[in-house]
Amino acid sequence: MSNLNQIGLDSQKSAELAQKLNDLLANYSVFYQNVRGYHWNVKGDKFFELHIKFEELYNDLFVKIDEVAERILTLGYAPQHCFSNYLTNSQIQESKEVSDGMKCVGNILASFKQLLTKQRDILQLSGDINDEGTNAQMSDYIREQEKLVWMYSAYLA
Known part of the structure; x- marks a missing residue:
């Protein structure tokens, strides 16, 4: 039992999971x-609708940023908080093009693709170690974001 963390999960696997969550x-x-x-x-002509949708998304x-950080803490580890670390470690890059609505939506879709890939990887690991808390969180995020991908893709079509 000494290889289990405070919530009864394998300590070594939890450390790996916390690392993946920090990347996320x-x-x-x-x-x-x-x-x-x-x-x-x-x-542009789509300003009003995109302005509202972007606010809903951010x-x-x-909320998700806070939930991921709190999950890392629940596993017994510290969430990264320095934006310099985020910029170094993120596969999603800073957007320089922020005024063309269609390009923004395209970048959102590319970002969701990155997040969904990472969340599925986390889901696999959390499932392997019976971490239902992380598993449920990732499942919820994946379901919500797959629907958003469909909706944003339909907007571009």
């Missing part, structure tokens, strides 16, 4: 800031 946290944080930029700077990302 970095990606969420850069994505969040990108979407804030889209919300602030989008222009509010959701804000």
Whole structure:
């Protein structure tokens, strides 16, 4: 039993999971800031609808950032908090193009692809170690984001 953490999960596997969650946290944080930029700077004939949708998205990302950080803490580890670390570790890059709504939506779809891939990887590991808390969290995120991918893709079509 000494190889179990405070919530009864394998300590070594929990450390690996926390590392993957910190990577996810970095990606969420850069994505969040990108979407804030889209919300602030989008222009054009689709301004009103995109401005609202981008605000909805960044509010959701804000909640998820907090939930991922708290899950890392629950596993017994520290969430990264320095934006310099986020920029170094995130596969989602800072968006420089923030005023063209269609490009913004394209970047959102590319970001969701990154997040979904990472979350499925985390889901696999959390399932392997019977971590139902992380498993449920990732399953919920995946389900929600797959629907958003469909909706944003339909918008571009």
